[in-house]
Amino acid sequence: QIVGFGVVDKRLDVIASAIQMKANVRDVANFDLSYAPPYSQAMDTLTHSANTIRNKIDGLLETISCFDLKEKIERGDDFLILDIRNEEEFKKKRIEDERVIHIPQDELRERFKDLPKKEIVIVCQIGSRSYESYRFLKSKGFDCKILEGGLAFWFW
Known part of the structure; x- marks a missing residue:
C-alpha cells in the first residue's frame, strides 16, 4: 500500500x-x-x-538524518552546518544554531576556501542541490555529509 x-x-x-x-x-x-x-x-x-x-x-554519498543532526546539535559537537539555499529560502526557514553558515550554492566555488576544515553537514531544501555541493567539497578534501531530505524534513 x-x-x-x-x-x-x-x-x-x-x-x-x-x-x-x-x-x-x-x-x-x-x-x-x-x-x-x-x-x-x-x-x-x-x-x-x-x-x-x-x-x-558505493561510498559516493554520506548522509545524516534530521534526528541524528538534532542529536549532534544538542551534544554540542564541533561541526559546521552549511546552508546552500538562496537568500530568500534562507530567510523563510533555517536551522537556528550558531554553527550555521549560509553560502548560496552559486557562490560556493568562489567561497569554499573560507570554510574551516571540520565536519560539514550540507543543507538545502530537499537534498538535491546538496549532492552537487557535496561532490564539489569532497573533491576539495572536505569531510561532509548531506542532510537527508533537506529542510523539508527538519521539524524543529
Whole structure:
C-alpha cells in the first residue's frame, strides 16, 4: 500500500514488479521508466531513490538524518552546518544554531576556501542541490555529509 499526493499507482506497480522479478537496487536504478515531460520529471522518484541508495552503498554519498543532526546539535559537537539555499529560502526557514553558515550554492566555488576544515553537514531544501555541493567539497578534501531530505524534513 502506498499513500501520497498525486499519482501513486504507477510507483506501486513498479515496486510490485521489482519485487516479483527479485530486482536489487542496481536493477531499479537502471529501470527506464516512461514519463510525460509536461507533467513529470525525467527521472522517476523510484529511480532517483535507487540511485541515492546505490551511491551510499558505493561510498559516493554520506548522509545524516534530521534526528541524528538534532542529536549532534544538542551534544554540542564541533561541526559546521552549511546552508546552500538562496537568500530568500534562507530567510523563510533555517536551522537556528550558531554553527550555521549560509553560502548560496552559486557562490560556493568562489567561497569554499573560507570554510574551516571540520565536519560539514550540507543543507538545502530537499537534498538535491546538496549532492552537487557535496561532490564539489569532497573533491576539495572536505569531510561532509548531506542532510537527508533537506529542510523539508527538519521539524524543529
